[in-house]
Each structure stands twice: as C-alpha cells, then as structure tokens.
Amino acid sequence: MEKRTLIIYTLIILLGCIFAVMSGYSQEDVTTVEDSAFEKKMRPGVPFLHDQHNEQAELDECNTCHHVYEDGKLVEYDSSEGQECSECHTINKGDNPISLVNIYHLQCKGCHQEKKAGPIMCSECHPR
Ligand code: HEC
Ligand code: HEC
Ligand code: HEC
Ligand code: HEC
The missing domain is CATH 3.90.10.10 (Cytochrome C3)
Structure with a gap:
C-alpha cells in the first residue's frame, strides 16, 4: 500500500515536470x-x-x-x-x-x- 502511494506520487511529480518543461519551451517563447x-x-x-x-x-x-x-x-x-x-x-x-x-x-x-x-x-x- 505504502509503495503504491510512493509510485503514484513519483508519477505525479514526473508528469508535473514534463508539463512544466513543455509549457516553458513549446510555442514561441517570446x-x-x-x-x-x-x-x-x-x-x-x-x-x-x-x-x-x-x-x-x-x-x-x-x-x-x-x-x-x-x-x-x-x-x-x-x-x-x-x-x-x-x-x-x-x-x-x-x-x-x-x-x-x-x-x-x-x-x-x-x-x-x-x-x-x-x-x-x-x-x-x-x-x-
Ligand atoms: C498581453 C497581450 C498578449 C496576449 C494575451 C497574447 N499575446 Fe502573443 N504576443 C504579444 C506581444 C506583445 C508579442 C510580441 C510582438 C509581436 O510579435 O506582435 C506577441 C507575440 C506572439 C507571437 C509571435 C512570436 C514570434 O516569435 O514572433 C505568437 C505566435 C503569439 N504571440 C501567440 C499568442 C497566443 C497563441 C496567445 C494566446 C494563447 C497569445 N499570443 C496571447 C502579446 C500577447
Ligand atoms: C507597460 C509597459 C510600458 C510602459 C509603462 C512604458 N512603455 Fe514605452 N514601450 C512599451 C512597449 C512594449 C514598447 C514597444 C517596444 C518595442 O517594440 O521595441 C514601447 C515603446 C516605446 C518607445 C518606442 C521605441 C523606442 O525605443 O524608441 C518609446 C520612445 C517609449 N516606449 C517610451 C516610453 C516612455 C517615455 C514611457 C513613460 C512615460 C514608457 N515608454 C512607458 C512598453 C511600455
Ligand atoms: C489585458 C491586460 C494586460 C495587457 C494587455 C498587458 N498586461 Fe502586463 N500585466 C497584466 C496584469 C494583470 C499583471 C499583473 C499580474 C500579476 O498579478 O502578477 C501584469 C504584469 C506585467 C508585468 C510584471 C510581471 C511580469 O510578468 O513580469 C510586466 C513586466 C508586464 N505586465 C508587461 C506588459 C507588457 C510589456 C505588455 C504589452 C505588450 C502588457 N504587460 C500587456 C495585465 C496586462
Ligand atoms: C491584423 C491587424 C492588426 C494587428 C496585427 C494588430 N492590430 Fe491593433 N488595431 C487594428 C485595427 C484595425 C484597429 C482599430 C482602430 C484603428 O482604426 O486603428 C486596432 C486598434 C488598436 C488599439 C486601439 C483600440 C484598443 O483596442 O484599445 C490598440 C491599443 C491596438 N490596436 C494595439 C495593438 C497591439 C499592441 C498589437 C500587437 C500585439 C495590435 N494592435 C495588433 C488592427 C490590428
């Protein structure tokens, strides 16, 4: 149970990072x-x-x-x-x-x- 929670948190953080990078570098970057x-x-x-x-x-x-x-x-x-x-x-x-x-x-x-x-x-x- 604890391990599963950890994995879920790790996934959320990872997704957050990917999103941050994408919104930062996508589009025009003016x-x-x-x-x-x-x-x-x-x-x-x-x-x-x-x-x-x-x-x-x-x-x-x-x-x-x-x-x-x-x-x-x-x-x-x-x-x-x-x-x-x-x-x-x-x-x-x-x-x-x-x-x-x-x-x-x-x-x-x-x-x-x-x-x-x-x-x-x-x-x-x-x-x-
Ligand atoms: C607060 C005003 C403002 C808003 C809201 C805004 N922009 Fe801009 N945008 C500008 C200004 C100022 C420039 C730079 C001057 C120019 O090239 O017209 C610019 C430049 C751009 C460029 C040209 C990039 C380049 O390298 O020449 C694109 C593409 C762009 N905006 C897309 C968008 C999109 C898509 C949205 C909505 C999600 C948006 N803008 C919302 C003010 C705005
Ligand atoms: C809210 C932001 C903002 C404020 C406050 C502002 N400006 Fe500007 N100004 C701009 C923008 C954006 C441009 C377009 C810049 C460009 O395309 O190079 C501009 C362009 C200019 C230009 C023409 C471009 C050049 O370099 O010759 C002059 C002159 C200028 N501003 C003077 C002023 C003066 C004087 C004040 C105060 C009374 C002022 N600005 C206040 C945003 C601002
Ligand atoms: C339709 C409304 C609107 C327009 C158009 C707009 N701004 Fe703003 N701007 C705001 C608001 C609201 C804030 C305060 C945001 C916050 O709460 O931090 C802001 C904050 C800023 C700031 C300080 C925070 C930051 O993002 O660095 C700068 C610099 C700025 N604007 C520059 C500009 C320039 C240059 C233009 C024109 C090309 C422009 N703004 C056009 C609404 C606008
Ligand atoms: C496709 C053409 C076009 C582009 C691109 C354009 N404008 Fe305009 N704009 C107009 C027209 C047409 C009017 C109507 C007033 C007039 O007759 O000049 C206008 C009116 C305005 C006005 C006065 C009315 C109002 O909305 O407050 C402002 C300020 C203005 N534009 C700012 C901008 C800025 C800043 C940009 C770049 C981010 C921009 N415009 C890009 C065509 C354009």
Whole structure:
C-alpha cells in the first residue's frame, strides 16, 4: 500500500515536470517585445515573458492583444497572433489614428491601469 502511494506520487511529480518543461519551451517563447518597425530605437526591447505574463494575468483569450478588426469593429472570435503589431499599425499616425508607440502603450499600460496591476512607470517596462 505504502509503495503504491510512493509510485503514484513519483508519477505525479514526473508528469508535473514534463508539463512544466513543455509549457516553458513549446510555442514561441517570446521574452521581449521588440517590434522590427522601430528602426532607430531610443530604448532596448521591453522584457515580456509572454506565456508567464499571460498566465499570471489570467489572459486566456489570445485576441485580447492579437486582435482583428473588420470595418472598424472588433471581431470577437478571430485573432492575429503571429503578426507583428506593426503589420497593421504604422510607426507614424499616417493612415492610422494612433502611432505605433502609442498603441503599445495604450494596450500594455492601459490594461495595467485598468486592472490596477502590472507596471505603469517608464522605467518598469524600459529598464536601463
Ligand atoms: C498581453 C497581450 C498578449 C496576449 C494575451 C497574447 N499575446 Fe502573443 N504576443 C504579444 C506581444 C506583445 C508579442 C510580441 C510582438 C509581436 O510579435 O506582435 C506577441 C507575440 C506572439 C507571437 C509571435 C512570436 C514570434 O516569435 O514572433 C505568437 C505566435 C503569439 N504571440 C501567440 C499568442 C497566443 C497563441 C496567445 C494566446 C494563447 C497569445 N499570443 C496571447 C502579446 C500577447
Ligand atoms: C491584423 C491587424 C492588426 C494587428 C496585427 C494588430 N492590430 Fe491593433 N488595431 C487594428 C485595427 C484595425 C484597429 C482599430 C482602430 C484603428 O482604426 O486603428 C486596432 C486598434 C488598436 C488599439 C486601439 C483600440 C484598443 O483596442 O484599445 C490598440 C491599443 C491596438 N490596436 C494595439 C495593438 C497591439 C499592441 C498589437 C500587437 C500585439 C495590435 N494592435 C495588433 C488592427 C490590428
Ligand atoms: C489585458 C491586460 C494586460 C495587457 C494587455 C498587458 N498586461 Fe502586463 N500585466 C497584466 C496584469 C494583470 C499583471 C499583473 C499580474 C500579476 O498579478 O502578477 C501584469 C504584469 C506585467 C508585468 C510584471 C510581471 C511580469 O510578468 O513580469 C510586466 C513586466 C508586464 N505586465 C508587461 C506588459 C507588457 C510589456 C505588455 C504589452 C505588450 C502588457 N504587460 C500587456 C495585465 C496586462
Ligand atoms: C507597460 C509597459 C510600458 C510602459 C509603462 C512604458 N512603455 Fe514605452 N514601450 C512599451 C512597449 C512594449 C514598447 C514597444 C517596444 C518595442 O517594440 O521595441 C514601447 C515603446 C516605446 C518607445 C518606442 C521605441 C523606442 O525605443 O524608441 C518609446 C520612445 C517609449 N516606449 C517610451 C516610453 C516612455 C517615455 C514611457 C513613460 C512615460 C514608457 N515608454 C512607458 C512598453 C511600455
């Protein structure tokens, strides 16, 4: 009986390890936001542990950030992951109402402010 319990515990721990490794290394493993559209950058990329961040912040829907719009309306069940934000949002305002820097700030800081959690100071996201 005792031996069986031990085996079961060992199995659970093993499965836990496998899961941890898989969720850590699977998918894309994004650790910084560094949009290729910023050519002359004033600051280094922003540290952002994609999967860990989204787990901690309990963001289950990919399109909370990777959204799709049609005729100016948010499409509820579609998402645009794999596309850089700058594929739709231009550096300068131009055709878009909001510039690329500001859409990042609006999305990241906006949610942190709304949820009263996560960094909102420049230096917290842009470490020296
Ligand atoms: C809090 C916002 C946020 C959420 C939620 C989110 N992502 Fe991302 N994701 C980003 C940002 C920011 C980047 C980096 C900038 C870019 O490439 O667009 C990114 C990049 C990616 C990339 C590109 C990886 C690469 O190497 O270029 C993929 C794929 C991706 N995310 C998939 C997902 C999936 C799948 C989900 C849902 C399970 C998800 N994301 C949820 C913000 C988010
Ligand atoms: C497939 C194209 C597409 C991609 C990719 C995309 N967006 Fe958007 N986004 C839009 C469109 C269209 C709008 C509607 C407003 C407008 O006309 O610009 C919008 C609006 C926004 C807005 C203002 C409304 C809101 O949701 O608060 C923010 C902020 C924003 N995007 C941030 C981002 C960020 C950050 C990324 C990358 C993680 C991203 N977008 C990726 C197309 C896109
Ligand atoms: C829809 C909401 C939402 C969006 C969008 C979002 N965050 Fe967060 N973020 C949170 C929440 C909630 C927390 C606090 C999580 C916790 O309780 O630890 C957080 C925490 C963080 C932290 C500190 C903890 C950690 O994971 O290192 C950083 C850094 C961070 N966010 C960066 C970003 C960046 C950069 C972006 C934009 C690319 C972003 N966040 C977009 C909700 C969001
Ligand atoms: C919640 C996180 C967050 C906060 C707070 C924040 N930023 Fe950013 N910022 C970002 C992200 C993400 C990007 C996109 C980075 C990239 O793609 O390289 C960005 C991009 C930028 C860029 C354009 C890229 C460059 O290096 O030239 C500038 C300038 C900038 N931020 C300045 C600021 C200033 C000034 C503040 C304080 C008023 C601030 N940021 C606060 C997340 C943040």
